[in-house]
Amino acid sequence: MSYILDNIVFICYNLYYKFVFCIFWFEILTFTIFYILKYSLFSILFIYIFNFKANAACIMTLPKILESYHTQSNVWDELMSQTGVRESYLHLVKTLEGLSAEEMGNKDELAKKLFMTQGITFTVYSDNEGVEKIFPFDIIPRIIEAKEWAIIEAGVKQRLRALNVFLKDVYHQQFIIKDGIVPAKLIYSCPLFLREMMNVNVPFDIYSHISGIDLIRDADGSFYVLEDNLRTPSGVSYMLENRSITFRIFPDLIPRNNVRRVIEYPSLLLKNLLGLANRQTSNPTVVLLTPGVYNSAYFEHTTLARLMGIELVEGRDLVVENHHVYMKTTSGLQKVDVIYRRVDDEFIDPLTFRPDSILGVPGIYWAYRKGNVAIVNAMGNGVADDKAVYSYVPDMIRYYLNEEPILKNVPTYGLDVPENRSMVFANMGNMVIKKTNESGGYGMLMGNKATEEEMEEYKKAILEDPRNFIAQPIINLSSSPCYIDGKLQPRRVDLRPFALYGPDGINIVPGGLTRVALREGSLVVNSSQGGGSKDTWVLGE
Amino acid sequence: MLSRVAESVFWLARYMERTNGLLRVLRTNYIASQDEIREYNWKTVLQTYGYLDAAKIEPIQFDSRAVLNYVMLDRDNDASLINNITRARENAKAVQDHITKEMWHTLNGYYLLIREGSIQRTIKYGDPITALDALLKHGLFLYGTINVTMSRGEAYNFLNVGLYVERAVITTDVTDIKLKEIDYDMAHETATPSLRYLLYSLSGYEAYLKSSRGIVEPDTIIKQILYDEDFVHSILYCTSHISRYFKRLYGQSIPESYEHVDFLIGKGLNNLKYSSCNLKEGDSIRSLLAQTRTDLHNIARAFNKHYFGYN
Numbered sequence: 097m098s099y100i101l102d103n104i105v106f107i108c109y110n111l112y113y114k115f116v117f118c119i120f121w122f123e124i125l126t127f128t129i130f131y132i133l134k135y136s137l138f139s140i141l142f143i144y145i146f147n148f149k150a151n152a153a154c155i156m157t158l159p160k161i162l163e164s165y166h167t168q169s170n171v172w173d174e175l176m177s178q179t180g181v182r183e184s185y186l187h188l189v190k191t192l193e194g195l196s197a198e199e200m201g202n203k204d205e206l207a208k209k210l211f212m213t214q215g216i217t218f219t220v221y222s223d224n225e226g227v228e229k230i231f232p233f234d235i236i237p238r239i240i241e242a243k244e245w246a247i248i249e250a251g252v253k254q255r256l257r258a259l260n261v262f263l264k265d266v267y268h269q270q271f272i273i274k275d276g277i278v279p280a281k282l283i284y285s286c287p288l289f290l291r292e293m294m295n296v297n298v299p300f301d302i303y304s305h306i307s308g309i310d311l312i313r314d315a316d317g318s319f320y321v322l323e324d325n326l327r328t329p330s331g332v333s334y335m336l337e338n339r340s341i342t343f344r345i346f347p348d349l350i351p352r353n354n355v356r357r358v359i360e361y362p363s364l365l366l367k368n369l370l371g372l373a374n375r376q377t378s379n380p381t382v383v384l385l386t387p388g389v390y391n392s393a394y395f396e397h398t399t400l401a402r403l404m405g406i407e408l409v410e411g412r413d414l415v416v417e418n419h420h421v422y423m424k425t426t427s428g429l430q431k432v433d434v435i436y437r438r439v440d441d442e443f444i445d446p447l448t449f450r451p452d453s454i455l456g457v458p459g460i461y462w463a464y465r466k467g468n469v470a471i472v473n474a475m476g477n478g479v480a481d482d483k484a485v486y487s488y489v490p491d492m493i494r495y496y497l498n499e500e501p502i503l504k505n506v507p508t509y510g511l512d513v514p515e516n517r518s519m520v521f522a523n524m525g526n527m528v529i530k531k532t533n534e535s536g537g538y539g540m541l542m543g544n545k546a547t548e549e550e551m552e553e554y555k556k557a558i559l560e561d562p563r564n565f566i567a568q569p570i571i572n573l574s575s576s577p578c579y580i581d582g583k584l585q586p587r588r589v590d591l592r593p594f595a596l597y598g599p600d601g602i603n604i605v606p607g608g609l610t611r612v613a614l615r616e617g618s619l620v621v622n623s624s625q626g627g628g629s630k631d632t633w634v635l636g637e
Numbered sequence: 638m639l640s641r642v643a644e645s646v647f648w649l650a651r652y653m654e655r656t657n658g659l660l661r662v663l664r665t666n667y668i669a670s671q672d673e674i675r676e677y678n679w680k681t682v683l684q685t686y687g688y689l690d691a692a693k694i695e696p697i698q699f700d701s702r703a704v705l706n707y708v709m710l711d712r713d714n715d716a717s718l719i720n721n722i723t724r725a726r727e728n729a730k731a732v733q734d735h736i737t738k739e740m741w742h743t744l745n746g747y748y749l750l751i752r753e754g755s756i757q758r759t760i761k762y763g764d765p766i767t768a769l770d771a772l773l774k775h776g777l778f779l780y781g782t783i784n785v786t787m788s789r790g791e792a793y794n795f796l797n798v799g800l801y802v803e804r805a806v807i808t809t810d811v812t813d814i815k816l817k818e819i820d821y822d823m824a825h826e827t828a829t830p831s832l833r834y835l836l837y838s839l840s841g842y843e844a845y846l847k848s849s850r851g852i853v854e855p856d857t858i859i860k861q862i863l864y865d866e867d868f869v870h871s872i873l874y875c876t877s878h879i880s881r882y883f884k885r886l887y888g889q890s891i892p893e894s895y896e897h898v899d900f901l902i903g904k905g906l907n908n909l910k911y912s913s914c915n916l917k918e919g920d921s922i923r924s925l926l927a928q929t930r931t932d933l934h935n936i937a938r939a940f941n942k943h944y945f946g947y948n
Contacts, residue, residue: 407734426886427638427889
C-alpha cells in the first residue's frame with residue numbers, strides 16, 4: 097500500500113513539476129511574444145510619428161514658400177498631392193526650405209545672368225537695333241518619377257512607330273486610305289502633304305528622325321498627347337542648357353536626387369545621322385542646315401552643330417551638281433552625305449517648292465529623291481503632324497501595330513464635319529480652336545478668354561475654310577511650382593520629350609523641355625505668348 | 638572650312654582689331670585734348686571715324702564729350718565703336734561652332750559691356766578714360782582668351798590673318814593722319830609732340846624710349862612704326878605675320894588660290910622691306926604709305942576672291 101502511495105505521490109510530484117516547467121516556458125514564450133509585439137507596434141508607431149513629423153517639418157518650416165502655394169481643384173499639381181508634398185519633390189523642398197528669400201532671389205538673378213552672358217539669347221530687331229532677349233527660365237525643376245517616365249517612353253515610342261509607318265504608307269501604297277481608316281479627303285486637303293514625296297524611298301524607311309511630342313496632364317494625372325511635332329521640332333538646346341544652368345544654381349542637388357542624364361542627346365543624334373549616310377562612304381560628311389543668324393532658333397542650331405562637331409551651313413554654302421550636294425569650302429567643293437535641316441519644306445528647294453526662297457538649295461530635292469543625300473527629317477512629314485490628322489493617330493496605332501494606344505489623345509473635332517461645327521459653335525466658351533497647320537501658339541483661340549468679337553471672327557474664318565480648323569475641349573494642364581515674385585506659385589506646364597529614331601531603333605533622352613505658362617491663369621505655354629521653360633528631371637529607379 | 642565661315646572669322650578679327658585701334662586712338666586724343674592749352678580740334682578723328690559732313694562737324698569739333706559720344710555710341714555712325722563690336726559679335730555668332738565657347742562668351746561679354754548703362758553714362762557724363770580703359774581691358778582679355786583656348790587650326794589662322802591685315806591698315810592710316818596734321822613736314826615745329834601721340838596710339842611709346850634712349854626724333858619714330866620687327870604694331874611686323882599665318886593654310890587651300898595670294902603677300906612684304914624710303918622726307922613716306930595701303934587692299938581682295946567665294 098505504501099508502495100502504491102509512494103508511486104502515486106511520485107507521479108503527482110512529477111506531473112506537478114512538468115506542469116510548473118510547462119507554465120514556466122509558456123510564460124517565457126508569452127512574454128517574448130508580448131514584448132516583440134509590444135515593441136514592434138511601438139516601433140511602427142514611432143516610425144509613423146517620426147515620419148509624420150519629418151514630413152510635417154518640411155511643410156511646417158517652409159511656410160514662407162509653401163504658404164502662398166495654392167493649388168487649384170481639378171488641376172493635377174506636380175508638387176502637391178491631396179496629402180502633402182509628393183515623395184519625388186521631398187529632397188527639393190528640403191533644399192528650398194534652407195534658403196532665404198534673398199538666396200532664392202540671387203539664384204533667380206544668377207540664372208538670368210548666365211543665360212545672357214553665355215549668349216543663350218535670341219535677337220529681336222526693332223528700330224534698326226537688335227535687342228537681346230532670353231527665353232524666360234524658371235529655376236524650380238519639374239520632376240517626373242521613374243514609373244511615370246516608363247509610361248511616357250513606351251507611349252511615345254509606340255506613337256512614333258505608328259506615325260512612321262503611316263508616312264511610309266501615305267507616300268506609297270496608301271493602305272490606310274484604301275481600308276477606310278483615314279479619309280482620302282483629309283490627306284489630300286492637307287497643305288503639308290507633298291505630292292513630290294510620292295514613291296520616294298527614304299533610308300531605312302525612317303521619316304521622323306527627330307520628334308518632339310507635346311504631352312499634357314489632366315486632372316487625374318494621366319498623360320495626353322497634345323500634338324506631334326515631326327518636322328523641325330525645336331527646344332532641345334534649352335533642355336541641355338536648362339540642365340547646365342540648374343547645376344550652377346543648385347549645386348549637388350541633381351546627383352542627390354538621382355536625376356537621369358540628358359547630355360547624351362548630341363552623341364545619339366550624331367550616331368543616327370552617320371548611320372543614314374550612303375554605305376559606300378566610310379567617312380560621311382554630316383551638316384546642319386540653318387536658315388541663318390536671324391532665325392529665332394539660331395542658338396539651338398549652333399549649339400547642336402558644336403556639340404556634334406559638324407559643320408553649320410546656310411543654303412548659300414551648299415550647291416548641287418549632277419544631283420549631288422556639295423559645300424563650298426576654302427579648299428574647294430566637298431561632298432555632303434547627310435543634312436540635318438532646320439529649314440521648312442517649303443523653303444528648302446526654290447526649284448521645287450517656293451521659288452522666292454533664298455534659304456534653301458536649288459536642286460536639293462532631286463539629289464534627295466535620287467538617294468544621293470539623306471535629309472533629316474524627311475520632307476513631307478507635315479501630313480502626319482497636321483492637327484486634323486492628329487485625331488486619327490489612335491486608329492493608326494490600332495491599324496498598323498495592332499496595339500491599344502498607351503498615351504491618350506485629347507478629343508479633337510475636325511470643323512469640316514457639319515455636326516462637329518454646330519456643336520463647337522454652341523460651346524465655344526469651353527473650347528480651344530486651332531488652325532491645323534500653325535504652331536507656336538499662333539492661330540489659336542482660347543474660348544474661355546476670347547471676347548464675343550473674337551469668337552465671331554473665328555466663326556467667320558471657320559466657315560470660309562473649315563478644313564483649316566479643329567476644336568478641342570479646354571484641358572486643365574497640370575501645374576508645377578514656379579519661383580515668381582519672390583514666392584512659389586503654381587503655373588501650368590506641358591512637356592516635350594525628344595525622340596530620336598535611327599537605324600537601331602527609337603531612343604528618348606530621359607528629360608525634355610517643360611514649357612510653362614508664366615502668366616497667372618494662362619494655359620498657353622508657347623514662348624511667343626509669354627511662356628518660359630524649366631529644367632525637367634526624370635528620376636532613376 | 639566653309640568659305641563663309643572663313644570670311645566671318647576673318648572679319649570677326651578685323652572688327653575686333655578695329656575696335657582695339659579705335660579705342661587707343663580715342664584714348665590718346667582725349668588725353669591730348671585735356672593737355673592742350675588751346676581748344677583741341679577733333680576734326681580729323683571725326684572725318685576718319687564718321688560720316689559727318691563739314692557743316693555737322695563744325696559745331697562739335699571742339700566738344701570732346703560730343704565727339705566721344707558720336708564715335709563710340711552712335712548707332713547711326715557706321716564706323717562707331719558700338720557698331721564695330723556688334724559686327725564682331727554677329728560674325729562670331731555665325732561661326733560659333735568654329736570658335737571656342739570661352740571666346741564666344743568673352744566676345745558676348747564685350748558686347749554686353751558696351752551696351753551697359755554704366756559705361757554709357759561714364760562716357761557721357763563721367764571720366765571717359767575709365768570707360769575707355771574698361772573696354773580696352775576687355776579687348777585684351779578677348780585676345781588672351783583666343784590665345785589660350787583656340788585650337789591652332791584653320792579658323793585660328795584666318796583669325797590671325799584678319800587681325801594682322803587690319804592692324805597693318807590701322808597703323809598705315811593712323812600714321813598717315815598724324816603726318817597730314819603736320820603736312821608731311823618732318824621738320825614741322827609740332828612734329829615731335831604729334832608723333833609722340835602717334836606712338837601712344839600704337840602702344841609703342843615705351844618701346845621707343847627703350848630703344849632710342851629717350852631721344853625723340855621724327856624719323857626714328859617713323860622707322861619704328863614702319864620697320865621694327867619687334868614692335869607688334871609696326872607695318873613690317875604685321876605683314877610678316879600675315880605671311881606667317883597664311884603659309885599655315887597651305888594644306889587646306891586650292892594650290893592656284895594659295896599661289897596667287899602668297900604672291901601678293903610676298904610682293905607687299907618686299908615692297909616694304911626693300912623700299913628706298915627716305916625717312917626724313919615727307920613725300921617719300923607718303924608714297925610708301927600709299928603703296929603699303931594698296932598692297933594690303935590687294936591682299937584682302939585676293940582673300941575675297943580665292944578663299945571667300947567671291948569669284
